[in-house]
Amino acid sequence: MEKNLILAGVGGQGILSIAFVLDNASVRAGYTFKQAEVHGMSQRGGAVQSNLRYADHEIYSDLIPSGRVDIILSVEPLEVERYWRMLAPDGWVISSVTPHVNIPDYPPMDQLLDQLTAFPNVVLVDAGKIAKAAGTLKAQNMAVLGAASPLLDFTDDQLLEFVGVLFARKGDRVVQINERAYRYGKAAGLFFRGLVDAGVAPRIALELGRKMDPATIDPGLASRWAGRVASDPAAAQALLDSEGDLACDRDL
Amino acid sequence: MKREILLGDEAVGLGAVHAGISGVYGYPGTPSTEIFEFVEGIAKKTGTIHAFWSTNEKVAYEEALGMSWAGKRALITMKHVGLNVAADAFMNSAITGTNGGLVLSIADDPGMHSSQNEQDSRYFAKFAQIPCFEPGTQQECYDMTAEAFDLSEELGVPVMLRMVTRIAHSRSAIEVTPAPREQNPLRPSREIHKWTLLPSNARVQYKLLTEKQPELLRRAEASRFNRIELRGKRGIIACGIAWNYVLENLPGDHDFSILRIGQYPIPAGKIRELVECVDDVLVLEDGYPFVEEMLRGPFGLKQAVVKGRLSGELPRTGELNPDIVRRAMGLEPRGGLELPEAPVGRPPTLCPGCPHHDTFLALNEAISIYDTPQVFSDIGCYTLGALPPLEAIHSCVDMGASIGMASGAAHAGYRPAVAVIGDSTFAHGGMTSLLSATEQHVDVNVVILDNDTVAMTGTQRSMATGETLDRIVVGLGVEPDHVRVITPVPKNHDANVGVFREELAWEGPSVIIARRPCIEKVKRHK
Ligand code: SF4
Numbered sequence: 001m002e003k004n005l006i007l008a009g010v011g012g013q014g015i016l017s018i019a020f021v022l023d024n025a026s027v028r029a030g031y032t033f034k035q036a037e038v039h040g041m042s043q044r045g046g047a048v049q050s051n052l053r054y055a056d057h058e059i060y061s062d063l064i065p066s067g068r069v070d071i072i073l074s075v076e077p078l079e080v081e082r083y084w085r086m087l088a089p090d091g092w093v094i095s096s097v098t099p100h101v102n103i104p105d106y107p108p109m110d111q112l113l114d115q116l117t118a119f120p121n122v123v124l125v126d127a128g129k130i131a132k133a134a135g136t137l138k139a140q141n142m143a144v145l146g147a148a149s150p151l152l153d154f155t156d157d158q159l160l161e162f163v164g165v166l167f168a169r170k171g172d173r174v175v176q177i178n179e180r181a182y183r184y185g186k187a188a189g190l191f192f193r194g195l196v197d198a199g200v201a202p203r204i205a206l207e208l209g210r211k212m213d214p215a216t217i218d219p220g221l222a223s224r225w226a227g228r229v230a231s232d233p234a235a236a237q238a239l240l241d242s243e244g245d246l247a248c249d250r251d252l
Numbered sequence: 253m254k255r256e257i258l259l260g261d262e263a264v265g266l267g268a269v270h271a272g273i274s275g276v277y278g279y280p281g282t283p284s285t286e287i288f289e290f291v292e293g294i295a296k297k298t299g300t301i302h303a304f305w306s307t308n309e310k311v312a313y314e315e316a317l318g319m320s321w322a323g324k325r326a327l328i329t330m331k332h333v334g335l336n337v338a339a340d341a342f343m344n345s346a347i348t349g350t351n352g353g354l355v356l357s358i359a360d361d362p363g364m365h366s367s368q369n370e371q372d373s374r375y376f377a378k379f380a381q382i383p384c385f386e387p388g389t390q391q392e393c394y395d396m397t398a399e400a401f402d403l404s405e406e407l408g409v410p411v412m413l414r415m416v417t418r419i420a421h422s423r424s425a426i427e428v429t430p431a432p433r434e435q436n437p438l439r440p441s442r443e444i445h446k447w448t449l450l451p452s453n454a455r456v457q458y459k460l461l462t463e464k465q466p467e468l469l470r471r472a473e474a475s476r477f478n479r480i481e482l483r484g485k486r487g488i489i490a491c492g493i494a495w496n497y498v499l500e501n502l503p504g505d506h507d508f509s510i511l512r513i514g515q516y517p518i519p520a521g522k523i524r525e526l527v528e529c530v531d532d533v534l535v536l537e538d539g540y541p542f543v544e545e546m547l548r549g550p551f552g553l554k555q556a557v558v559k560g561r562l563s564g565e566l567p568r569t570g571e572l573n574p575d576i577v578r579r580a581m582g583l584e585p586r587g588g589l590e591l592p593e594a595p596v597g598r599p600p601t602l603c604p605g606c607p608h609h610d611t612f613l614a615l616n617e618a619i620s621i622y623d624t625p626q627v628f629s630d631i632g633c634y635t636l637g638a639l640p641p642l643e644a645i646h647s648c649v650d651m652g653a654s655i656g657m658a659s660g661a662a663h664a665g666y667r668p669a670v671a672v673i674g675d676s677t678f679a680h681g682g683m684t685s686l687l688s689a690t691e692q693h694v695d696v697n698v699v700i701l702d703n704d705t706v707a708m709t710g711t712q713r714s715m716a717t718g719e720t721l722d723r724i725v726v727g728l729g730v731e732p733d734h735v736r737v738i739t740p741v742p743k744n745h746d747a748n749v750g751v752f753r754e755e756l757a758w759e760g761p762s763v764i765i766a767r768r769p770c771i772e773k774v775k776r777h778k
Pocket of ligand 1: 603633708770771773
């Protein structure tokens with residue numbers, strides 16, 4: 001077993017916090033790991049990434065070779081496109097769709113989402129909305145980590161232990177918010193995939209997930225929601241256009 | 253054995269602590285900063301290690317040399333270009349030799365992720381005729397540091413530990429010794445002649461250094477970090493981290509003959525051994541073609557074809573990676589996917605609310621009345637002011653260059669000659685140039701951006717900020733009337749433009765101090 005991840009985002013979005021959790025979980029699980037990161041100038045709001053590799057055998061290169069990236073885990077949608085050509089043929093993209101716009105020529109969101117949803121192995125979540133629901137916008141990184149977790153080789157407990165360690169200094173409340181963001185992110189990611197795997201177009205699946213109150217999302221209901229979208233697209237669209245958030249169970 | 257998760261930088265720091273250092277010395281610089289900070293973290297807990305950032309790399313080196321003189325072990329940390337500043341102390345410390353172990357851990361930046369050049373520190377080690385270690389893994393960062401201290405103390409020479417960004421800033425789990433070494437007792441060197449490099453002493457000392465060379469070479473030949481495995485007719489020499497990229501690509505049943513180098517001087521015997529049994533040698537090194545050039549020799553090598561950065565098998569500049577190395581090894585490239593490219597870049601920018609932003613807006617407006625004005629600047633967050641939309645500065649060369657260059661331009665008749673420099677950079681390399689300017693009464697305008705910290709590298713302590721800075725500026729001879737302090741906030745914009753205009757118009761050296769703390773510093777230290 002060997003997993004190669006590129007953690008992507010913008011300076012200040014907490015890429016290194018995700019790396020901290022995965023590094024420690026790897027060691028705890030008995031894997032070897034290497035994790036190269038970017039410090040210095042680019043941390044000032046520029047594009048940042050970290051190459052993270054873990055395996056049950058020795059890892060040599062700190063950098064992942066092209067074509068060998070298993071997962072791009074991105075806290076920002078545009079940043080996916082900086083690295084996704086390094087993906088292995090069966091590689092995955094796990095990304096937030098919440099844009100971080102700090103450049104004047106940020107591409108149109110619609111175009112970006114079309115490109116991302118056209119990629120088959122994709123999991124998209126609205127980390128901004130999820131983190132806010134969990135208690136702070138700062139927890140977007142943990143939401144995306146949650147969304148990626150089903151593709152990783154750790155249990156929730158293995159990862160959450162180090163989410164706890166990471167935020168321990170800031171007190172119980174911050175720890176709980178970040179755990180919540182992780183769980184909401186995981187549910188949202190699974191819900192998105194559940195819809196797509198049941199035949200819902202990825203753009204619709206994304207919009208449906210974003211429309212829901214993150215606290216209510218239950219991936220177990222994805223196939224029933226998919227059925228509902230398929231049987232009555234107009235009604236589904238009306239739900240998407242309605243005011244306020246949907247509750248995943250109540251509005252089904 | 254205990255396992256710890258550490259950056260390469262941190263592994264060096266821990267290696268040094270476990271090797272019994274009594275002091276760490278340095279100036280912040282990416283990618284070396286975390287070496288010092290890691291030791292500093294331990295020092296704060298134990299109180300047994302001196303850890304205080306120095307004014308610049310030369311000062312750091314000299315302080316460390318003093319500690320070595322006193323018989324104790326000292327670690328020095330800096331980035332590659334920092335050694336240009338410390339070169340005088342460094343070169344001559346090879347002549348004096350050491351008493352307590354003295355190790356210079358230096359981080360090069362091939363690919364220039366955060367630097368203005370990619371100079372290769374191995375040339376400096378050769379220049380000074382001292383040993384150099386080059387780790388390829390985080391474990392080696394730790395192990396080599398301990399060996400470097402032992403070697404330094406045993407042979408009485410400073411030792412270099414040369415890293416590159418990708419090892420300095422990459423994390424892994426390493427095994428650490430359960431039995432750290434005790435610090436040395438105070439035992440000052442009494443060999444006065446050795447430390448007093450009058451020509452008559454220096455000749456003796458220099459001869460001693462040259463006489464140590466065969467022993468240094470013997471150590472490198474026997475080093476466990478220099479390993480050779482002979483198989484087929486295609487040879488590879490892999491230095492430091494390049495070894496990882498070879499292993500990443502090496503098929504199990506390969507027929508390459510490989511020499512891996514991790515300790516210098518270059519193990520000439522091992523190289524000969526390799527060259528004698530291969531038809532060609534691919535030299536892989538992150539940095540300059542240091543070994544390759546040596547191998548090729550001034551007239552080219554007869555026995556084997558040398559491939560590398562000079563022959564075009566590898567790019568002449570930039571960082572190595574597994575893909576580049578794979579291609580050079582003649583293996584089938586592993587392609588990526590055909591997908592759209594990111595349509596736009598995302599360069600770093602000043603933080604929202606950064607004081608530099610307001611200073612630059614005022615300076616831009618004040619100076620706009622002159623014909624195509626250009627501003628000399630320096631190294632720090634404010635260098636980002638060169639990028640659009642501000643485009644407020646037009647040079648960045650080395651730490652402190654702004655004031656000297658503005659003075660030179662003024663000597664040539666250029667007006668207005670404006671230098672923009674940060675408080676810490678001013679302490680590091682600007683004070684002496686300002687003294688030159690005041691002594692000559694040069695018509696320069698020096699803007700000191702006093703944000704109370706070394707911001708770019710992570711808000712370390714600045715040496716010349718606040719009142720200290722004001723006193724230094726006046727002490728260096730700037731007339732008090734022309735030392736102006738402004739607060740760069742949006743509501744002061746017009747007033748600040750006015751201050752700039754007045755000082756630009758005055759013929760003589762003036763200093764405008766733009767004082768407001770870095771946002772990041774305030775956040776981190778509250
Ligand atoms: S770190 Fe400080 S000095 Fe640097 S850009 Fe941010 S606010 Fe400005």
